Amino acid sequence: MDPQIVIARRVAKELKSGNLVNLGIGIPTLVANYVPSDLKVFFQSENGLIGTGPIPEQGMAHPTLTDAGGRPISALPGACVFDSAMSFGLIRGGHVDVTVLGGLQVDAQGHLANWMIPGKMVPGMGGAMDLVSGAKRVIIAMQHAAKGKSKIVAKCSLPLTSARPVHLVVTDLAVIGFPEGKATLLETAPGISVGEVLALTEAELAIPDHVPDMRL
Amino acid sequence: MKAVSVEEAVAMIPAGASVMVGGFMGVGTPERLLDEVVRQNKTGLTLISNDAATPGKGVGKLFDQALVSRLTATHIGLNPKAQQQMLANQIAVDLVPQGTFVERIRAGGCGLGGVLTPTGVGTLVAEGKRQIEVDGKPFLLETALRAQFALVHAFLADYLGNLAYALTSRNFNPVMAMAADTVIVTAEHIVPVGVIAPDHVVTPAPLVDYLITNG
Numbered sequence: 506m507d508p509q510i511v512i513a514r515r516v517a518k519e520l521k522s523g524n525l526v527n528l529g530i531g532i533p534t535l536v537a538n539y540v541p542s543d544l545k546v547f548f549q550s551e552n553g554l555i556g557t558g559p560i561p562e563q564g565m566a567h568p569t570l571t572d573a574g575g576r577p578i579s580a581l582p583g584a585c586v587f588d589s590a591m592s593f594g595l596i597r598g599g600h601v602d603v604t605v606l607g608g609l610q611v612d613a614q615g616h617l618a619n620w621m622i623p624g625k626m627v628p629g630m631g632g633a634m635d636l637v638s639g640a641k642r643v644i645i646a647m648q649h650a651a652k653g654k655s656k657i658v659a660k661c662s663l664p665l666t667s668a669r670p671v672h673l674v675v676t677d678l679a680v681i682g683f684p685e686g687k688a689t690l691l692e693t694a695p696g697i698s699v700g701e702v703l704a705l706t707e708a709e710l711a712i713p714d715h716v717p718d719m720r721l
Numbered sequence: 722m723k724a725v726s727v728e729e730a731v732a733m734i735p736a737g738a739s740v741m742v743g744g745f746m747g748v749g750t751p752e753r754l755l756d757e758v759v760r761q762n763k764t765g766l767t768l769i770s771n772d773a774a775t776p777g778k779g780v781g782k783l784f785d786q787a788l789v790s791r792l793t794a795t796h797i798g799l800n801p802k803a804q805q806q807m808l809a810n811q812i813a814v815d816l817v818p819q820g821t822f823v824e825r826i827r828a829g830g831c832g833l834g835g836v837l838t839p840t841g842v843g844t845l846v847a848e849g850k851r852q853i854e855v856d857g858k859p860f861l862l863e864t865a866l867r868a869q870f871a872l873v874h875a876f877l878a879d880y881l882g883n884l885a886y887a888l889t890s891r892n893f894n895p896v897m898a899m900a901a902d903t904v905i906v907t908a909e910h911i912v913p914v915g916v917i918a919p920d921h922v923v924t925p926a927p928l929v930d931y932l933i934t935n936g
Contacts, residue, residue, distance in 0.1 A: 550889065552748070552889045552892055553745075553889045553892050554888070554889050567888070568748065568890070569748065569876070569887040569888040569889060569890040570888045571748045571889050573745070573746075574746065574799070575745070575747060575748055575774075575775075580888070586886075586888050586889065586891060588886075588891050588892060588893070588894070588895045588896055588923075589745070589771070589819070589823040589893050589896060590823045590824065590896050593819060593820030593823055594820075596820060597820050597839070597840060626798075627804075627807070627808075627816070628796055628797060628798020628799075628804075629772075629794060629795050629796035629797050629798060630795065630796070630816065630818050630819075630846075631772075631795050631818075631819050632795070632818070632819040633818075634818040634820075634821075634840045634841055634846065635818050635819060635821070635840045638838075638839050638840045638841075638842075639820075639839070639840070664844060665843065665844050666844065667840075667842075667843070667844065668842055668843025668844065669839075
């Protein structure tokens with residue numbers, strides 16, 4: 506299975522009926538494709554919409570209905586729109602149940618860096634800092650390593666997105682949580698051993714006696 | 722509210738003015754006003770806008786012509802020209818978290834000195850800012866943001882200047898319409914008074930100074 510699909514399918518298992526969910530760009534966007542149709546989840550787009558639907562069919566796009574990247578989307582029955590103050594009030598005010606974001610680094614305490622690489626990539630943080638500061642649950646969906654280098658680090662070397670730790674990290678190799686503030690291996694991806702995860706993890710990981718396979 | 726041509730409206734904006742522009746990645750942006758700003762070559766602008774859109778679209782047109790000297794925004798990663806101008810120090814850029822950006826503008830329009838937000842505490846964003854504890858929780862003091870001009874795009878404007886918006890093109894427009902000395906509006910449709918029901922007016926007419934006429 507494609508590593509990105511493993512991540513998206515596993516993250517989708519975290520969503521519950523009635524949740525208000527904000528998905529970041531990249532792998533997080535794929536999560537919506539793996540939510541069972543009987544599960545009623547509200548997806549927010551931070552440019553001002555709850556009830557985002559799939560990409561419209563050819564010729565059905567409208568210039569006033571877009572996602573946070575400016576791409577055409579559709580709206581589901583029951584959708585609603587609002588201005589950016591309301592949108593970020595929802596985010597910062599703890600009304601968003603789950604946000605799923607991409608990451609550049611997550612450290613042993615669960616701190617996330619995902620908005621800049623000094624001197625190389627300075628696009629701006631957009632809504633990421635508010636989402637990590639305010640959403641009830643923050644899930645990071647990312648590749649475990651980039652070019653063989655672990656993205657689960659002892660301490661973030663890149664600028665932090667928030668001082669508030671994230672709740673869960675789902676990668677192509679593992680699910681990592683932070684019970685009592687300590688990075689802990691919760692699940693391994695199908696066909697991946699604990700040893701293989703450890704070999705690609707810079708941060709010290711607590712290993713419970715039993716580490717189950719990732720639920721997909 | 723006064724109805725004016727786009728040429729007259731933009732002629733009121735001096736070079737070097739501070740200008741808020743509504744829109745999110747070019748969606749809900751007053752394109753006709755921006756085209757005219759480019760045509761009249763208004764240089765040295767201080768731009769307050771969520772993003773830099775993309776080249777050729779929305780506020781991206783202002784970067785195509787290098788009309789911006791200062792920018793306050795939340796994300797400029799999808800406009801390589803804005804990035805180049807920032808890295809070459811041609812524009813001074815202040816990058817602000819999006820929730821902080823909109824609350825600073827809201828504060829500016831609502832007579833507040835600023836807001837206290839948890840966003841950015843313990844990050845680079847906190848540098849040089851006052852941190853204030855409320856009930857044991859740390860917050861950053863983020864000051865209000867206003868501009869000389871707000872350029873706003875609505876879906877409907879009635880003959881009085883009441884405004885309604887469409888779907889995700891609403892975004893920052895209603896908040897910016899509160900936070901500038903002079904508010905200039907373009908609308909997809911100009912309609913008789915009463916077509917927008919009182920319950921559906923988002924921006925009340927007294928906030929609008931100039932409505933750009935059709936044609």
